[in-house]
Amino acid sequence: EVQLVQSGPEVKKPGESLTISCQASGYFFTNYWISWGRQMAGKGLEWMGRIDPSDSYTNYNPSFQGHVTISVDKSTSTAYLQWSILKTSDTAIYYCARHPRGGGFGGFDPWGQGTLVTVSS
Amino acid sequence: DIQMTQSPSSLSASVGDRVTITCRASQNINYYLNWYQQKAGRAPKLLIYAASRLQPGVPSRFTGSGSGTGFVLTISSLQPEDSATYYCQQTFSTPYAFGQGTKLEIK
Numbered sequence: 001e002v003q004l005v006q007s008g009p010e011v012k013k014p015g016e017s018l019t020i021s022c023q024a025s026g027y028f029f030t031n032y033w034i035s036w037g038r039q040m041a042g043k044g045l046e047w048m049g050r051i052d053p054s055d056s057y058t059n060y061n062p063s064f065q066g067h068v069t070i071s072v073d074k075s076t077s078t079a080y081l082q083w084s085i086l087k088t089s090d091t092a093i094y095y096c097a098r099h100p101r102g103g104g105f106g107g108f109d110p111w112g113q114g115t116l117v118t119v120s121s
Numbered sequence: 122d123i124q125m126t127q128s129p130s131s132l133s134a135s136v137g138d139r140v141t142i143t144c145r146a147s148q149n150i151n152y153y154l155n156w157y158q159q160k161a162g163r164a165p166k167l168l169i170y171a172a173s174r175l176q177p178g179v180p181s182r183f184t185g186s187g188s189g190t191g192f193v194l195t196i197s198s199l200q201p202e203d204s205a206t207y208y209c210q211q212t213f214s215t216p217y218a219f220g221q222g223t224k225l226e227i228k
Contacts, residue, residue, distance in 0.1 A: 061215070110164075
């Protein structure tokens with residue numbers, strides 16, 4: 001079974017750093033891209049960026065460029081989403097999702113279960 | 122960047138009804154359009170990809186149509202478990218934008 005399992009909820013203070021993870025199983029990790037998305041409370045889905053695990057090439061939504069970093073560890077089939085300086089406005093649920101290499105044809109499937117990040121002083 | 126606009130933003134329908142949700146792209150995205158269902162407190166689930174292709178395991182009452190800039194998700198006979206928010210998404214070019222969502226309520 002293809003699965004993406006995300007790390008647990010986090011509570012952080014503004015200015016702190018954070019890395020959340022997304023571990024893949026049930027398929028060849030480097031054969032698909034991984035995207036990250038954000039969902040603020042009661043709001044819609046926002047695409048943050050994606051990574052090609054085969055070469056770690058990344059592509060970011062300009063709205064998130066420079067504020068987050070996406071990376072992978074091929075040895076553990078894990079993707080990461082990292083913040084160096086958290087803001088209260090980063091409070092949201094973050095999802096990872098698998099999709100076909102090259103984008104375009106094919107949707108995001110499956111999705112991780114989501115990681116709730118709360119940033120509050 | 123490509124903008125995605127869904128309508129309506131919410132609707133209420135009865136079991137057995139035929140429901141349609143519309144998604145419009147700000148420029149031609151060919152058929153690179155996906156539909157997702159998100160139930161409360163859950164991760165999104167892929168229903169339709171490439172505008173009209175049913176994801177394996179998804180009930181056949183869900184159909185997608187359209188190409189270019191206009192797309193439609195149709196639920197042929199609404200079931201109680203279809204209560205959810207539905208999103209369209211373009212994967213023609215990055216950033217892969219989502220529509221704002223359509224909240225579907227069962228009367």
